[in-house]
Amino acid sequence: MAQALKKIRKAVIPVAGKGTRLLPLTKVIAKEMLPLGRKPVLEIVVDELVSTGITDVMFVISESKSSIPVYFMAYPGVDVSWTVQSEQKGLADAVLCAEEYVAGEPFLVALGDSVISQFGPRHPTSRVLDCFENTDAQSVIIVQKTPRAESHRYGMVHPKRWDGNERFEIDLLVEKPAVEDAPSEYAIAGRYAFDPCVFEFIRKTPPGAGGELQITDSIGLMLADGRPVWGVPLMGEEIRRDIGTFPSYFEAFMAACLSDPEFAAIASTICSREQKPE
Numbered sequence: 001m002a003q004a005l006k007k008i009r010k011a012v013i014p015v016a017g018k019g020t021r022l023l024p025l026t027k028v029i030a031k032e033m034l035p036l037g038r039k040p041v042l043e044i045v046v047d048e049l050v051s052t053g054i055t056d057v058m059f060v061i062s063e064s065k066s067s068i069p070v071y072f073m074a075y076p077g078v079d080v081s082w083t084v085q086s087e088q089k090g091l092a093d094a095v096l097c098a099e100e101y102v103a104g105e106p107f108l109v110a111l112g113d114s115v116i117s118q119f120g121p122r123h124p125t126s127r128v129l130d131c132f133e134n135t136d137a138q139s140v141i142i143v144q145k146t147p148r149a150e151s152h153r154y155g156m157v158h159p160k161r162w163d164g165n166e167r168f169e170i171d172l173l174v175e176k177p178a179v180e181d182a183p184s185e186y187a188i189a190g191r192y193a194f195d196p197c198v199f200e201f202i203r204k205t206p207p208g209a210g211g212e213l214q215i216t217d218s219i220g221l222m223l224a225d226g227r228p229v230w231g232v233p234l235m236g237e238e239i240r241r242d243i244g245t246f247p248s249y250f251e252a253f254m255a256a257c258l259s260d261p262e263f264a265a266i267a268s269t270i271c272s273r274e275q276k277p278e
Ligand code: G1P
Pocket: 091, 111, 114, 153, 154, 155, 156, 175, 176, 187, 188, 189, 190, 191, 214, 215, 216, 244
């Protein structure tokens, strides 16, 4: 494929999930609009995408999440659109809702409830774009080394061949496997690049883990059809955090406060003051 055709400028952000594990907070507030320090989770995700050169973003919302497009109306640096996923049938179905918007271009998918920390000048998601543009990949996934005991919470992938640039070709993906079925310690971490051919495979995807249409299974069908799929691991201190549960939300919230450019010292003082002696 010619390089120009592999340049990604559009991103799809699925944000239709119900957030039931964060009730009652999510009764009237979209999970993705909960703050991490001074900004909603979703604004941190959008800022990340803008920093990697994305110019157009599509939110896939549910009917009750109209606050999201309102918040991002006239957001600097990016054109924002949205579409409504009428029924929550899984991540693959959410991505399919963006087919018309994507209009045959390659695109990024960023989960709206997950943030990835940046150390150094470029965000890890830039490496997904680099990998997509500079290899034969038709899909690229950010992955994070994760204890096997936690594999039932993630999509897990198997590295087939590393190249010299700290990334690898994938030959197997399993969504939320039991620990004994986990193909490696690499868990899918919420950022994906796709050739638009993915829609063809989403349409062929049967219900998977949890009875939902899983994007991990659609990528598995791409692999089975001979389409190259690559993994880009998080490195060093880089870490993905989601806000799916109260413990993970607390961790993401505190990490945001403790790295706030203006208020980190105050946050740190509060943390030490509140710590109860053992
Ligand atoms: C989704 C994906 C899974 C991935 C996870 C974290 O799961 O289906 O493959 O590992 O996000 O990015 P969910 O957290 O929506 O259950």
